[in-house]
Amino acid sequence: MKYLLLVAANLRRKKLRTVLTLLSVLVGFLLYGYLGAIEVALGQGVEVAGADRLVVRHRVSIVQPLPQSYGARISRLAGVEDTMHASWFGGVYQDPRNFFAQIPVEPDRFQAMYPEYVLPAGQAEAWRRTRTGAIVGRRTADRFGWKIGDRIPIQAPIWQKKDGGNTWEFDLVGIYDGRDKGTDTTTLYLRYDYFDESRAVGKGLVGWYVVRVKDPEQAESVARAIDAEFANSPAETKTETEGAFAGAFARQIGDIGRIMRAILGAVFFTILLVAGNTMALSVRERTSELGVLKALGFSNRQVMAVVLAESGVLALAGAGAGLGLAWFLVGRGDPTGMLAVFYVPAARWAAGLALAAGLGLVAGLLPAVQAMRLRITDALRRA
Amino acid sequence: MTHPILQAAAVTWISLRTIPQRRGSSGAAVFGIAGVVAVLVGTLSIAQGFRQAMTAAVAPENVVVLRGGVDSEMLSILGPEEVRVVEDTAGLARDARGALASAELYVVIDLPKRSSGTDANVPLRGVGPAAYGVRPEVQITAGRRFEPGRSEIIAGRGAAAEFAGLDLGSRVKVGRNEWTVVGIFSAGGGLAESEIWTDAVVLQDAYERDQSYQAVYARLDSAGQFDAFKDALTSDPRLNVRVVRQADYYAEQAEAVDRLVTVLGTLVAALMGMGALFGALNTMYTSVSARRREIATLRALGFGGGPVVASVLLESLVLALAGGAIGAGLACGLLDGYRASTLNWQSFSQVAFAFAVTPQLLLEGVAYAAGIGLIGGAFPAIRAARLPVAVALRDL
């Protein structure tokens, strides 16, 4: 560590260049963090899906409804622990741009199925008592400034009410939080009994089922058993794990992940060039100094280590600042207003630091080898 | 004394001649900027391609009639009476068989994507006999049109390329219905190319929709009649409908994805541009400091400060433009026409599109590169001009 003094001094040598290099590395890692958050958001749910949950939907399309009676039949199948159903409400709050999902469910079954949505006991109790009650996630509540006790009017183009209107009003009785960072807290959940009773058409139909299996190992075979149960009926089903369902949905958006990775690749290539170039320049300028170090008895390896440490420090400092800034910006929310979750999982931060170390190594390697090969007598003459 | 412009040219020529000596640092700047431009043009070409797919080939005379208060035909419903009223409204273009108005159904079916093998929402549209008259851009490129009353479908060429099982002659099982693909059609690059079409009546049966439809696509005599047509429909007490120009309707539909890609693309390109700017500054500062003595010598010989500033700026600009050209070329060569599909959130169905690298985008990319080059050259140029001649001469 006593050589750090040399490293620090070298970095201070051309402050402007050091700062410029630091900034370009910073920008690269800022993008890394930011694009990471976007990639996670577009693949939403895939990383946090419950391994023991299945989604059962209509074989033709998730848009086609299933009979409510399927619930009891699914529950009777071997390996099934619990089921619930959900539907698509598809309403609009004030303006179509204010998109968030609204889903009619049965409160008790919903809470048993999704422990990751944390609702205070008092609020859960209030929901059980209030037919027109609804709960909403923290993100959406914050977005529109809703408080418990508010009455939320929602236009539902799909669902006309029996009285002919399309405006549904819900009493906000609870606000839930996500147990994990990646939990989507944008959805509003309303009560299915109120929904089913009040709608003009579609009675007794639900959108899809969620099934908890007793043993995640058996998920595939339970899924096959469910689909077999309803084969050749008017509404055949397609069952898959929640992760596969979310993954397929994410892939519908397109190969966003691949595009993001392509962009990241381009970014890193660029940064590597910039940083590597700067390192090479600063080593070339210091040829004679490195020669003197060797003359004083520093070994080739020690000189190489000094150069490598210099590029490592640059890369790590720049990356640290960039990741920090990304963390700050990602925390401020997504720039498009359309992504359900916006965060960077811890593993990606760690991978970022590993990448930074790699960048430092690669960028410093060529100049370090040059420094190592430097002949003292040549280096001293060049001064 | 020579004219300052000639001086500048001479100094620039000297500095450009020395670029090979600074191959590494100049190359890094060029490729850094090339990367930025490639990413900028690439992401914006996605938005451009998507927008083109959504809005191409839409005639200005075309209108869409939906249920009142609805922003997507997915959520719309129109009864047979309402459809008849729309068809009888004045202002519609006509052909031998009657008014050019096609009452349509719109459902979504699951088909596996060829690229990933995972299910995607593919739109299946039931159309009326007037559909081809309303959309004259629809041309059968292989096979034939479906026959009314039969379980036959024709697939847009985008859908056929993007999703498995839509080859000519193949059979598609959807629920208990089986459809035969009898034709592939093009639609001038428009959104219809992402769709599968069949007879609306057959689709009504298959989906137990009785006589109801979801939207009427119609063609007016002229685009100027839109307001009159719209007023006639919206003031009719028998109807509760929304009338929009087809172009506006598609633009609405495209907005979410368009906004997402454009915002993200611009953001990424702006940040990367900053990164490249720092790289360019580094390169040019290095160039100036490597040529310290040379610049001082020129100044001592009587060259003015202006030509020195100009030469540094020009060198930077030349490098940036080279990078911009390489980046634009890369984006054009690798990405233009790259076929992809994505989910259109408003209609909850897939839109097949091709990345579109337009001349406009290329120009924007190169202009961005030039901007980076100019800013990256400006500060070092000022430093070069301020270099005290005597000190610099003694320095090395």
Added chain:
Amino acid sequence: MSDNVWVSVRGVDKVFVRGSESIHVLERLSLEVRQGEFLALMGPSGSGKTTLLNLIGGLDRPTSGEIEVGGERLDGMSERRLAAWRARQVGLVFQLYHLMTALTAERNVELPLLLSPLNRLERRQHVATALALVGLKDRARHYPSQLSGGEQQRVGIARAIVTDPVLLLCDEPTGDLDRKSGDEILGLLQALNREHGKTIVMVTHDPHASARAGRTLYLNKGRLSAEMPE
């Protein structure tokens, strides 16, 4: 070899190859320097003075012949061992000082000690002693750019002696200095030789400088002689 011979060069050749041309810089050259001696090497440019000094300092290796310093054979030593040997056994003083511009005087002097097992406190003490010896105690925190040429060369000498080597090798130590500063540096070298027993080999082309040495040898066309060549 008698006991008090510290540097022994025996039949050394040094050939530099530049493209197709090979230049014979040193030819079958032999030289002995006793411990405690102050030897000046003179000769015209390109006579091989610096090359010879580099060989004795282990910065370069002879094409053929033997070099022994302090009882250790330098020819044939691996680069790694040579580096370690230099760190312990020799102090180098350059014409252009070769200080690290980014380091203060005391940090520059400390550099060779980073290669020793000394701890931070011990290093500080050695640095302070060396700086005091060259008379720069009050300039310890200055950067090279804040020092005069003579002062920079004193820092260079302090760096050379901080590890307390027997042998000091000086390449034109006064070549870049005015007469007054040069005299001070030469006085310092003399004191190090007389009072601290340092063995010094100094390359110079300045008769004023060589006059301070105990013995002067002339190098011409790769050969040594005790007489000034015609």
